[in-house]
Amino acid sequence: xAVSAASMAGVFAERLGPDRLIIDPGALSxxxxxxxxxxxxxxxxxxxxxxxxxxxxxDENLAVVPRGAGTALGLGAPPSRVDVVLDLTGLDHVLxxxxxxxxxxxxxxxxxxxxxxxxxxxxxxxxxxxxxxxxRTLGGMIATNAAGPLRARYGALRDLVLGVRFVQADxxxxxxxxxxxxxxxxxxxxxxxxxxLGTLGVLCELTLRLQPMxxxxxxxxxxxxxxxxxxxxxxxxxxxxxxxxxxxxxxxxALRVCQAPSAPFGVAVAIGSAHPAVRxxxxxxxxxxxxxxxxxxxxxxxxxxxxxxxxxxxEDEVILRIGSLPSRLADTVEVIERAFPAAERxxxxxxxxxxxxxxxxxxxxxxxxxxxxxxxxxxxxxxxxGAVVVESAPTNVRAAFDPxxxxxxxALGLMRAIKQEFDAxxxxxxxxxxxxL
Numbered sequence: 001x002a003v004s005a006a007s008m009a010g011v012f013a014e015r016l017g018p019d020r021l022i023i024d025p026g027a028l029s030x031x032x033x034x035x036x037x038x039x040x041x042x043x044x045x046x047x048x049x050x051x052x053x054x055x056x057x058x059d060e061n062l063a064v065v066p067r068g069a070g071t072a073l074g075l076g077a078p079p080s081r082v083d084v085v086l087d088l089t090g091l092d093h094v095l096x097x098x099x100x101x102x103x104x105x106x107x108x109x110x111x112x113x114x115x116x117x118x119x120x121x122x123x124x125x126x127x128x129x130x131x132x133x134x135x136r137t138l139g140g141m142i143a144t145n146a147a148g149p150l151r152a153r154y155g156a157l158r159d160l161v162l163g164v165r166f167v168q169a170d171x172x173x174x175x176x177x178x179x180x181x182x183x184x185x186x187x188x189x190x191x192x193x194x195x196x197l198g199t200l201g202v203l204c205e206l207t208l209r210l211q212p213m214x215x216x217x218x219x220x221x222x223x224x225x226x227x228x229x230x231x232x233x234x235x236x237x238x239x240x241x242x243x244x245x246x247x248x249x250x251x252x253x254a255l256r257v258c259q260a261p262s263a264p265f266g267v268a269v270a271i272g273s274a275h276p277a278v279r280x281x282x283x284x285x286x287x288x289x290x291x292x293x294x295x296x297x298x299x300x301x302x303x304x305x306x307x308x309x310x311x312x313x314x315e316d317e318v319i320l321r322i323g324s325l326p327s328r329l330a331d332t333v334e335v336i337e338r339a340f341p342a343a344e345r346x347x348x349x350x351x352x353x354x355x356x357x358x359x360x361x362x363x364x365x366x367x368x369x370x371x372x373x374x375x376x377x378x379x380x381x382x383x384x385x386g387a388v389v390v391e392s393a394p395t396n397v398r399a400a401f402d403p404x405x406x407x408x409x410x411a412l413g414l415m416r417a418i419k420q421e422f423d424a425x426x427x428x429x430x431x432x433x434x435x436x437l
Contacts, residue, residue, distance in 0.1 A: 010058065012042060015052040022046065033083050034078035034395040035063060043087045043375040047165065047173060047204040050086065054202065054427065055171030057084055063430050064169075066198040068109060068137030072144045074313070074392035076197055080431030088139060088324055091204060094118065102210040103162060108139025108203040110250040123213040127154040127245075129304070130304060131359075139203040145195030149246035149270070149304065152354050165205035166193065169423035177207065192418070199433045200422040214272030217245065218282055219303050222289050223263030227251075227330045230265040233292050234353035235326060237269060240288060242281050246304070249329065249358075251349040257310035260303060267353060268303060269296070274317035299377035311350065311361065318370050319392040322351075322358040322377060325384055329356060335380055336360055341374040359391070367400045378405050404434045 012021045022028070022041035031041050039062075042051045057064045062083035067073070069089065083368070091109035098104065099122055106115060112126065113134030119125055128141060129148035134148065142157055142164075154160070163177030166189075176189020195204060224230040230249055237247055248268045250258065255266050271281045282298070289296045291427050324332040333349060340347045342363065351358035362370065370393075377388045390403035397403075412435050419437045431437075 007384055008056070009040065011056060011386045012053065015056070016042065016044060016049050020049065027314055029308060031067075033082050033085070033400075034071055036079060036082035038065070038082045038085045041085045041087055043090050045090050047091070050088075050091075050167045050202055050204055051173050053084065053086060053171075054167050054169060055094075057427050058170040058425060061425060062427065064202075064427055065429055066139075066143070066202045066362060068140035069111065069135050071132055071136050071313070072146070072392070073142055074277065074319075074394070074398070075144055075390075075403075076398070076429075076432035077403055077436065078395055079429060080430070080436075086202065088204075089137065091139075092137075095205060096207075099124065102212070103207060104210060105163075105205060105207045106138060108142075108206055109137050112136055112138055112141060119210065120213075124210045125213050126160065126208055127211050128157060128160065129308065131307065131308055133205065138206055138208070142194050142206065143198045144204060147352075147357075149248045149268075149307070149352060151357075152247045152352050153243070153245045156194075160209045161190045161194060161206060162209050163207035164190050164193050164203055165276060166201035166203045168201050168425040169425065173204075174201065184320065193220070197429055197433050199419060199429045199437055202428070209269070214245070214274075214278075216275045216278045217270060217272040217301055218278050219246070219268055219270040219299050219301060220282060220285055221299045221303070222267045222269065222292075222294050222296045223261060224265045224267070224292075225263070227265050227333045229292065229294075230267050231326070231329045231353070233289065233294070234267050234329075236288055236292070237267075237285070238326065238354045240284070242269075242284060242288070243271070243273070244269050244354075245272045247352065247354045249349070249351050249353040250309075251347075253346040253349045254311075254350045256302060256346075257348065258306045260299060260306075261297060268299070270301075270304070279416045307350075311348065311359070312362070313361070315394045316363060316394060316395075317392065318362040318365060318390065318397055320358075320360040320362070320374065320377070321389045321391040322360060322381065323387040323389075324356040324358060325386065326356040327353060328381075328384070328386075329353065329358070332358060332377070335376055336373065339369065339376070340365065356386075367397050370397055372399050374401065374405075382406075407434055 061079040088109040091107035096105040130146035348361040
């Protein structure tokens with residue numbers, strides 16, 4: 001039976017408990033997303049609570065926005081409406097721990113930092129390090145397909161997620177992947193959920209593949225006077241026997257905020273392994289750099305701590321995620337530099353040099369300049385199947401143009417069909433995903 005608008009708050013309180021429902025106007029105003037103030041904030045303590053909330057929302061056609069730490073609410077288009085903010089930070093428990101199998105099952109509201117602390121004593125880790133990773137929830141990282149420098153060696157989150165338990169838009173609890181009880185026929189559900197921005201279901205439980213932490217780790221920085229030279233060096237590292245954990249390109253502004261030695265461009269190379277192997281690979285790296293007439297300098301692991309702190313997005317920043325090619329990094333960077341000359345403002349450019357993926361942080365740019373840059377970058381990368389996504393930006397920027405970019409009609413049609421199957425009423429994060437899904 002449908003629930004009347006006047007009694008919805010009472011139903012939420014009855015199903016979850018009054019302490020799990022927030023209707024205070026001040027708190028609701030603080031939780032506004034892109035100018036949309038929710039009618040309710042709900043803080044579930046279990047997957048059954050999540051299922052109950054979504055069942056009510058489905059019946060009453062309420063728009064639900066899942067929220068973890070709230071660090072990625074600037075990704076995607078502004079939502080078309082927000083009725084319920086579903087705060088998942090209370091789902092933060094370890095459910096099953098299998099050190100011998102290098103797997104762990106956790107609730108989606110657990111932070112990556114909390115999981116790291118639990119695993120550190122046995123020298124295991126989830127090797128994912130997007131900026132600000134310690135306070136980000138694991139469910140949020142999966143929903144946004146977050147990545148950082150460690151992707152160079154360990155791949156993306158889709159390679160580390162073995163199984164998920166989630167709640168569909170109509171309140172049905174569903175499994176996919178490892179620990180399967182019920183699955184959705186025909187789909188690789190864990191991979192489907194990675195990067196879907198919570199539009200297909202609310203992630204509640206995750207089974208993750210862990211990795212042994214290296215016995216030793218060392219980072220070296222190679223300075224360059226041009227991005228072309230940095231690109232050539234990165235290509236030589238990739239084609240060598242070296243096995244870097246991180247192979248990160250940084251421009252001068254990024255080096256400065258990371259308190260690294262100054263240069264127009266730098267390539268940071270981190271190697272993790274047994275002590276003798278790290279030493280031997282460091283020596284081989286120095287020989288490789290000498291062929292480019294540069295000298296690498298050891299900078300220590302704390303570079304990545306400073307990197308993480310300096311590159312955590314600020315509210316007024318525009319963050320672009322650019323999928324280029326390793327062989328086209330120089331072309332990509334040159335377009336950015338033309339749009340934002342160094343004399344005008346500092347633009348931080350970093351990225352995984354071995355994969356050709358860049359992250360660009362711009363502060364204080366006007367909407368039209370950002371729009372022109374994004375259009376030019378999309379034209380440059382379209383020839384080889386690249387993409388430019390606005391990863392984070394103020395509302396006015398994301399409302400001025402499509403933050404996702406063009407999608408092939410066939411691919412968009414498939415996305416629409418999947419959305420229709422999982423959420424026919426548009427309950428979850430309406431309007432935020434590709435094509436307004």
